[in-house]
Amino acid sequence: MSESIIGKKSFDFAILIVNFYKSFITEKKEFVLSKQLLRSGTSIGANVREALNAQSRQDFIHKLSISQKECDETIYWIELLFATKYISKEEFDKLSNPAIEILKILRSIIITTKNKNS
Template sequence: MLRSGTCVGAIVREAEHAESKPDFKHKMSIAQKEINESIYWLELMKETDYLTNDKFNRMNNDATEILKLITSIIKTAKSNG
């Protein structure tokens, strides 16, 4: 969780200075995969009672919003060429 959760920001930051539009889209797609992996780890921690329902819900809501933002960015980048 620590690895996948923290690398999302690093990859997005790297995408800010992408060498090309295809490079930007590729980096954002990697960030999308990493936040999706983070959601998986959150679900696993909830199911094994490592996280309370309340803590899971807060963290999962944040992660889901980040996933939606990244997905929207990717869709916009693809439609703009």
């Protein structure tokens, strides 16, 4: 059985977020915004995993929609950290680029799956 691309990308992103969080709280001593980023950033993959084990097409769409919302929220926290100068442009790009890619993939999967229902 082949591995899901979105499953792999969202898991790899969760690892990136966890590692960022660990170094960020040590270096910057910022705990509120970074905790929000940790929660939403790791939730993406958890909801993708649930979607991959969905009981129906509607359940699949619903769980991926939650993942999409968490991904968009994650991008918000990344943008906020950058706008408030907690992270550099390099850190911003390192975090936002994969998040945007995941968001686009999730949206595409949801749209394609909904169109199959029509």
